[in-house]
Amino acid sequence: MNELALGHEWGGDIVDVTPRCPKCRSAQIESRDIGRRFGGAIGAIAGTTSGVAMAITGAEIGLLAGPVGAVLGAAAGVVIDGIVGGATGCAAGSRLGAAIDRNILRNHCCRTCGHTFANAQV
Template identity: 50%
Template sequence: MTPECPKCQSVHVETRNHGRKAGGAIGTVAGVASGASAALSGAEVGAVAGAIAGPVGSVFGLVAGAIIGGLIGGSAGCAAGAVLGEVVDQTVLDNYVCRSCGHTFSKKPPEAVTATLS
């Protein structure tokens, strides 16, 4: 449920998700970098497995193993970064923007709402 604007009470509000986008991008880069060791070990396994088909198979196995290792590391990093960025969006950043008046705001967590009502 998208909140309404606290300034003009409009329901034309959208999420900005800057933290999630940045976290996903940073996580992808970090995942590919950390996946380099996995890519190298994957390339070694691919080269050994491809050696059955001769030198050409070894080269293709090496390349395929490196690509698969990098993709796995990058996708895992992207997923982790996006989750972390979503937490930053919800807790730190003003993640909502009103399309009617341009006001940016964050949604109060439920415990803050109940604390103000008491």
């Protein structure tokens, strides 16, 4: 099936989805994903930080229930809120970063001629 589809290109009838370099038309394109990686890392840090901050608030409330409750509450809260916050932040940051990659950064790099460009021509 695939061989048949790839073997016939009726000028425009079949959409070639392979990204190509706008300069040399090479299909050897690298996606750099700078924004996505950066956004994911920043999001994870921000999410973990806010998660830990919420856990500390939880510990302060736990103080009212006694020192043991505060320690247990803080330990559980930091771990759980930190993980949840980090994962949420990372996902949100990755999404934001991917949007930046698409719209702002020159996200693609041609391996043949080294040309960098924002959107690959199809």
